[in-house]
Amino acid sequence: MGYAEHDIRLPAASGDAELRALVAKKTGLRDFAFTILKKSLDARRKGDIAWLFRVGVSSPELPSGEAPATPDLEPERRAREERVIVVGTGPAGIFAADYLARAGFAVTVLERGGRVEDRAEAIAAFEAGGTFGASDNYAFGEGGAGTFSDGKLSSRSKGIGFEREYVFRRFIEAGAPDEIRYMTHPHLGSDRLFRMTGTLRRSLEERDVAFRFGEPMTDLVVRGGRVAALRTPAGELEAERFILATGHSAFETFRMLIARGVPFRPKNFAVGFRAEHAQEAINRAQWGVPRIPGVKAAEYRLAAQAGDGTGVYSFCMCPGGTVVPASAYEGCSVVNGKSDYARAGRFANAAVVAGLSLPALLGREIGAPEALDWLEALERSYFAFAGGWVAPAMTIRDFLAGRSGSRLPDATSYPLGLVPADLAELLPGALVAPLREGLAEFSRKLRGYDEGLILGLESKTSASVQALRDPETFAAGFPNLHLVGEGSGWSGGIVSSAADGLKAARAIAL
Numbered sequence: 001m002g003y004a005e006h007d008i009r010l011p012a013a014s015g016d017a018e019l020r021a022l023v024a025k026k027t028g029l030r031d032f033a034f035t036i037l038k039k040s041l042d043a044r045r046k047g048d049i050a051w052l053f054r055v056g057v058s059s060p061e062l063p064s065g066e067a068p069a070t071p072d073l074e075p076e077r078r079a080r081e082e083r084v085i086v087v088g089t090g091p092a093g094i095f096a097a098d099y100l101a102r103a104g105f106a107v108t109v110l111e112r113g114g115r116v117e118d119r120a121e122a123i124a125a126f127e128a129g130g131t132f133g134a135s136d137n138y139a140f141g142e143g144g145a146g147t148f149s150d151g152k153l154s155s156r157s158k159g160i161g162f163e164r165e166y167v168f169r170r171f172i173e174a175g176a177p178d179e180i181r182y183m184t185h186p187h188l189g190s191d192r193l194f195r196m197t198g199t200l201r202r203s204l205e206e207r208d209v210a211f212r213f214g215e216p217m218t219d220l221v222v223r224g225g226r227v228a229a230l231r232t233p234a235g236e237l238e239a240e241r242f243i244l245a246t247g248h249s250a251f252e253t254f255r256m257l258i259a260r261g262v263p264f265r266p267k268n269f270a271v272g273f274r275a276e277h278a279q280e281a282i283n284r285a286q287w288g289v290p291r292i293p294g295v296k297a298a299e300y301r302l303a304a305q306a307g308d309g310t311g312v313y314s315f316c317m318c319p320g321g322t323v324v325p326a327s328a329y330e331g332c333s334v335v336n337g338k339s340d341y342a343r344a345g346r347f348a349n350a351a352v353v354a355g356l357s358l359p360a361l362l363g364r365e366i367g368a369p370e371a372l373d374w375l376e377a378l379e380r381s382y383f384a385f386a387g388g389w390v391a392p393a394m395t396i397r398d399f400l401a402g403r404s405g406s407r408l409p410d411a412t413s414y415p416l417g418l419v420p421a422d423l424a425e426l427l428p429g430a431l432v433a434p435l436r437e438g439l440a441e442f443s444r445k446l447r448g449y450d451e452g453l454i455l456g457l458e459s460k461t462s463a464s465v466q467a468l469r470d471p472e473t474f475a476a477g478f479p480n481l482h483l484v485g486e487g488s489g490w491s492g493g494i495v496s497s498a499a500d501g502l503k504a505a506r507a508i509a510l
């Protein structure tokens with residue numbers, strides 16, 4: 001049996017049969033099997049949009065070659081003395097728990113919110129005009145921040161190839177499509193993520209992981225320089241190791257940790273707004289046509305550098321998606337985006353943010369508590385302006401022209417309504433000019449971009465603080481306290497947070 005890899009270009013509307021026929025034609029083989037290694041959309045020429053494949057072909061007719069081995073991170077299972085408590089069921093926490101349970105540890109998982117089914121109900125009720133769920137919202141609850149999202153699985157993090165393989169294998173076992181292995185921009189969508197979250201939990205329960213929902217960690221109990229237990233409303237929970245995977249939205253958890261001596265520093269982050277456009281306008285700008293059979297919806301990723309050096313970029317684009325009220329707290333206003341797997345909605349949205357160094361903005365050194373206070377005050381100011389959950393919004397054209405009082409379109413995907421606002425007044429002053437320059441540049445790069453709408457506030461593209469942690473053990477402040485994911489400020493996104501949790505678990509299991 002021999003093996004060889006080939007690149008193949010196929011018209012966008014082609015299916016599996018056409019791909020197989022082209023592999024046969026290109027290789028001249030009759031008896032062969034192939035796997036797709038990579039698949040990406042080639043949209044460089046507007047009239048000739050096609051899929052590019054890299055395929056691995058195995059055949060007895062090939063004289064040599066061997067398919068590359070798949071990296072294997074599966075842990076060695078053996079009897080373990082230590083009990084581990086994992087706090088948080090986002091990707092960082094759940095993959096740490098998964099690995100440790102497979103390695104033989106007794107694992108308990110603590111989650112402030114409810115099971116994903118209850119969380120989905122709480123969000124639906126809130127969006128239908130009901131009350132805000134303090135523990136079950138777009139930031140908190142089973143599955144973590146990215147459960148109701150576009151579920152993009154691309155990551156720019158370096159050195160996580162093995163972890164990525166492990167995470168994708170588990171995702172596929174939990175119901176993700178096989179294509180996530182090879183698509184250059186893989187994504188799951190909210191609908192699939194919702195189902196997969198419950199499946200992943202049940203697979204961990206089968207490995208004797210104990211889940212405690214609706215139970216927030218409220219304090220650390222420190223004895224003799226180690227964490228002896230976590231405090232929750234139900235009492236103290238003892239263990240030998242603690243993995244905190246609480247995400248980057250839990251202000252009071254950060255403050256509690258800092259008060260207990262866990263070291264954090266401010267970190268550069270980004271704020272701005274979410275831009276919304278008709279998806280068809282983005283399709284036309286990217287492809288020259290409103291639709292291409294066989295392709296979902298056009299994406300974009302834009303970046304510009306303002307005259308003062310500030311980086312302005314689009315982030316977390318949700319093709320065919322909706323803008324969502326993503327605040328973790330009542331009285332704070334934050335927007336984000338989600339899409340279903342089909343990405344078939346009328347609108348496209350993406351964060352448009354400017355990079356930010358708080359010490360530079362404020363003109364002095366600050367500590368982590370002040371960074372948290374500054375961000376919370378900004379989120380509160382948007383809510384106070386709107387007088388509730390309606391989102392402050394304006395047209396991109398008005399923002400570019402420095403005009404206020406936009407006439408807002410009737411149609412938007414944001415479920416809780418819009419209120420006209422001059423976002424230049426609500427944003428930190430130093431970011432207004434860079435964001436204007438950035439949007440002007442985006443409008444030159446993508447035709448019709450200035451016909452969109454912008455909604456505020458987008459403040460959660462990454463954490464505003466970062467734990468000072470040991471690079472080998474991921475421990476911060478105490479030898480048995482491991483901080484992972486965006487609650488540590490060391491990851492960004494679903495896959496890199498999952499990889500971070502896995503790395504910490506591997507360090508513990510070694």
Ligand SMILES: Cc1cc2nc3c(=O)[nH]c(=O)nc-3n(C[C@H](O)[C@H](O)[C@H](O)COP(=O)(O)OP(=O)(O)OC[C@H]3O[C@@H](n4cnc5c(N)ncnc54)[C@H](O)[C@@H]3O)c2cc1C
Binds near residue numbers: 112138217487497
């Ligand atoms: C709407 C939205 C869309 C997104 N879209 C994408 C995307 O498409 N692709 C992508 O890569 N990333 C996306 N992200 C970012 C991504 O979700 C995060 O990077 C990722 O979830 C971080 O994982 P984590 O496990 O570190 O933390 P989180 O996912 O934030 O999980 C933290 C968990 O800890 C729990 N918790 C917090 N405090 C406590 C406490 N004191 N006690 C007990 N439990 C606690 C929370 O309830 C939560 O379940 C999106 C985020 C949002 C909000």
